[in-house]
Amino acid sequence: MKQENTRNFCVIAHIDHGKSTLSDRLLEYTQTISERDMQSQALDDMDIERERGITIKSHAIQMNYEHTDGTKYTFNMIDTPGHVDFSYEVSRSIAACEGALLLVDASQGIQAQTISNLYLAIEHDLEIIPVLNKVDMESAMIDEVSDQIIDLIGCKKEEIILASGKTGIGIPDLMASIIENIPAPEGDPKAPLQALIFDSMFNSYRGVIAYYRILNGTVKKGDKIRFINTEGEYIADEIGILQMDMIPKKELRAGNVGYVVTGIKESKEIKVGDTITLAEEPGESIHGFEEVKPMVFAGIFPIDNDDFESLRESLEKLQLNDASLVFETETSVALGFGFRCGFLGMLHLEIIQERLSREFEQEVITTIPNVSYFAYTKKGVELDVRTPTDLPDPNHIERVEEPYIIAQIITKPEFIGSIMNLCMEKRGILTKQTYLTQERVELSFDLPLAEIVFDFYDRLKSISRGYASFDYSPTDYRASDLVKLDIKLNGESVDALSALVHRDKAESFGRKICKRLKELLPRQQFVIAIQAAIGAKIIARETISALRKDVTAKCYGGDISRKRKLLEKQKKGKKKMRQIGSVQVPQKAFLDVLKLD
Numbered sequence: 079m080k081q082e083n084t085r086n087f088c089v090i091a092h093i094d095h096g097k098s099t100l101s102d103r104l105l106e107y108t109q110t111i112s113e114r115d116m117q118s119q120a121l122d123d124m125d126i127e128r129e130r131g132i133t134i135k136s137h138a139i140q141m142n143y144e145h146t147d148g149t150k151y152t153f154n155m156i157d158t159p160g161h162v163d164f165s166y167e168v169s170r171s172i173a174a175c176e177g178a179l180l181l182v183d184a185s186q187g188i189q190a191q192t193i194s195n196l197y198l199a200i201e202h203d204l205e206i207i208p209v210l211n212k213v214d215m216e217s218a219m220i221d222e223v224s225d226q227i228i229d230l231i232g233c234k235k236e237e238i239i240l241a242s243g244k245t246g247i248g249i250p251d252l253m254a255s256i257i258e259n260i261p262a263p264e265g266d267p268k269a270p271l272q273a274l275i276f277d278s279m280f281n282s283y284r285g286v287i288a289y290y291r292i293l294n295g296t297v298k299k300g301d302k303i304r305f306i307n308t309e310g311e312y313i314a315d316e317i318g319i320l321q322m323d324m325i326p327k328k329e330l331r332a333g334n335v336g337y338v339v340t341g342i343k344e345s346k347e348i349k350v351g352d353t354i355t356l357a358e359e360p361g362e363s364i365h366g367f368e369e370v371k372p373m374v375f376a377g378i379f380p381i382d383n384d385d386f387e388s389l390r391e392s393l394e395k396l397q398l399n400d401a402s403l404v405f406e407t408e409t410s411v412a413l414g415f416g417f418r419c420g421f422l423g424m425l426h427l428e429i430i431q432e433r434l435s436r437e438f439e440q441e442v443i444t445t446i447p448n449v450s451y452f453a454y455t456k457k458g459v460e461l462d463v464r465t466p467t468d469l470p471d472p473n474h475i476e477r478v479e480e481p482y483i484i485a486q487i488i489t490k491p492e493f494i495g496s497i498m499n500l501c502m503e504k505r506g507i508l509t510k511q512t513y514l515t516q517e518r519v520e521l522s523f524d525l526p527l528a529e530i531v532f533d534f535y536d537r538l539k540s541i542s543r544g545y546a547s548f549d550y551s552p553t554d555y556r557a558s559d560l561v562k563l564d565i566k567l568n569g570e571s572v573d574a575l576s577a578l579v580h581r582d583k584a585e586s587f588g589r590k591i592c593k594r595l596k597e598l599l600p601r602q603q604f605v606i607a608i609q610a611a612i613g614a615k616i617i618a619r620e621t622i623s624a625l626r627k628d629v630t631a632k633c634y635g636g637d638i639s640r641k642r643k644l645l646e647k648q649k650k651g652k653k654k655m656r657q658i659g660s661v662q663v664p665q666k667a668f669l670d671v672l673k674l675d
Contacts, residue, residue: 084151086154088175088178092182092188092195096183096243104153107250108142111322138320151257154334176205177259177261190547190549209238209241210223269332273295273353273355286398297356303357310342313341373422377418379413389417396430402426416443449528454477465576466563479556479557481527483524484523487546487547489547490518507524526556559581560579567595592609605623608620
């Protein structure tokens, strides 16, 4: 296929605006997938994606299309996720394209993630094609939402494609617009090879498979290729294009998107964002690819310590498929050996946990998630604090800085009051309030990242009856009065339940965890004291009473002194048991203690 007849584009939108459904119609229209094989969310190949109705992974696919004038074109399309936690997937897809279809739901209008993804595309100088989706719905506000799009990107009304992913309305117009407006990829097929790895996956039989976009040069089957950053050299055993299945080819040129199989078994040999070049005629590394920035950190530990190595292998294979997952080894007194993992948000954490269980049969214990802080000692040393145990003694600390974000919330005017109350409760400061239309208002807040980790998104959706949309971007670190909250069971600290919290919130947070543990921990034959402490000061306590065996059941009548003797004997035994008894915390308690509300 000629380079001028190739188009590379991605589909970007807010969550649930119909990206995957519209992609299904494009696959049908170009006959990339047969009617017999067609199913909804055809590109979403994970069970979790189908069950939840969300896209977690970007999916690249090549389509062949014959235009009305008889010219044949090749479309390389990437369907991207919409949830804020998977924005890294979107940034990687954008880096491999020249254009983007910006989808807006005609019944919901522009949402926070629409704006965020649009800015990402504009930063990479992508050509934007505005698409108004779901125009066949009775609740569609075509004129109103079209005006919102015009205000946002400054296009003309006739440039907006009216489409429906469900019925296929507007698909021919969309195809024509992609050909006319998205530029053909630039690049010299005769120059030294430069190919950007934008994704990878692990196959049990073939090893690591890398997905790439060729910017310059040509790659052939059997070529000796080099990964510039990892400095590995391998033979390209198989190269090809990505359709519903991988289709082998003998040669791929500049502008194309494809895959390479080299037989690599070690996941660390391939890094997303790396550049592929030829070993004999090396090209330069491609710059400007965005590095992943984890927002939330949590410990992941195997239930049985013997499974530590298999958990490491599972995480390495998962990292190939999800480059935004970051992990390093960690030890815990309560849980033994495990990993400190970095995630993009709580949904990301939940999905990783679910995938470990389903795809690798790894049942794990997850510690309380927290964000990364910087602590400065009185000697001027800067420390990166990722776990509560990393925090030095309070007497040696000059200050602790926590990460802040700009939260962008778009909602209806009647919910402004309750949303402001929620954000102020989370230590937020209102920085901007703009009316986009009479019915839609955009609020911007400066918020500590730690405050949105747990339940912010769920509470925002409940108080706005699902109308508010939320997006955030990190800004800077600011000094804050943070303390380490320890949870003690019968005087012994459980490091897996420790947390770093703001001093003003420490007492209420401590009370919640103590109450929750009282409900979750099984009763023993001795009293269990659950305490929340800051240093030596106890700020909250709950007590689980002892199980009492009825030792007097066998006494029928007779002298009372016989019963007293048995009760005294039981009392001494309980006292002795309390001194030597240890409290076992079940796995369910570690998982459920996070659901404080």
